[in-house]
Amino acid sequence: MESGSKDIPYCRKQKSLGLLCSNFLSLYNREGVETIGLDDAASRLGVERRRIYDIVNVLESVGILARKAKNRYTWKGFGAIPKALEDLKKEGLRETGPAADTSCSEKVSDDDEDEMCSDMNISSQNDKSDSSSVPKSAAPTKSGENRKEKSLGLLTQNFVKLFLCTDMDMISLDDAAKLLLGDGKHTSMTTRTKVRRLYDIANVLSSMKFIEKTHHPETRKPAFRWLGLNGKPDNGSSDSMDLSESKKRVFGTDLTNTNTKRFKVDEQAAQVLKLNNPIRVKCESSENEVERTRSAVKSYQFGPFAPANVPKVGASHDEKEKQVVDWESLASTYRPQYHNQALKELFSHYVEAWKSWYSEVAGKSPIQLMS
DNA sequence: CCTTCCCGCCAGACA
């Protein structure tokens, strides 16, 4: 009787974090959603709770979500992304060393290293037992902090900072791992673990089109390129949500400048980027600074599925992009155990969202979906 | 072979 699982031997790709992220986004990126329950998400997406944590953590790092309470997150929406990234950038630059940049920013009010509602454990030592001998080999060495240092969320932020604050626009995960971990303390296996996590992060960010996987021009090594907003002007009077129909993401823009002299992360970059958590940036104002500075208007273009309440860029024409994805087979193959109404409408939602998204981007090969 | 990275054990954090 247990042969009800038909075929579907097992496809690893169907369970990828990136796909799950897309599902998550399309599931909650609609009007009326303001809070998200982890249990709800897990059951509706058909995954274990553990995976929800992964996604939620990186989404929170980019500002899409915010932790509200246990089991509960607040949906901030894509509109919160630009600000979050801006904060990340400023934060990263600040850690770098304000000495280099005279006009670093106007609002230099005291601000913690973290911009979100992350809590700093101030109750570090409230132990009542002091005279008594140690119960066991207790390790009161910065219990919480240490764990938090290695959190996926923080790693995500630092990874993003790498793109925002450095002039490297192409980074391999291996280099990123080396840069991001403490300092020259290799440990070989620490890097391995870090790289694993970076793969996770990269998958999620890729599904949102923040980054894209490519290869080094020469080395052929796989690397990731930043696609998201490269640097918004951010004027003080930016109350009105941007997203005007101006320029969308600039893809081939960087092709114009053929300088591209140095992609590899030599020890110079490693030198600048040591430190524990904070990231150092190379503040030298020379080299290839011209890159894509000219486009200061560059509004942010959302990843998949622009929400309904957000002015999409030219959402009028379409029907010209052929559908490369077989949605019907998708719906039938995906998790046969969930044949409820929610999934039905979820998938139909996909088709719409993807259509419009495709027509806008018209990229080559966006996300690899199952077929 | 090497790269990618999913699964889920299990340990801290929290109620």
Next chain:
DNA sequence: TGTCTGGCGGGAAGG
């Protein structure tokens, strides 16, 4: 204590 979070690394799918 139980539940919630989420590091962490094995080891298998993918190329």
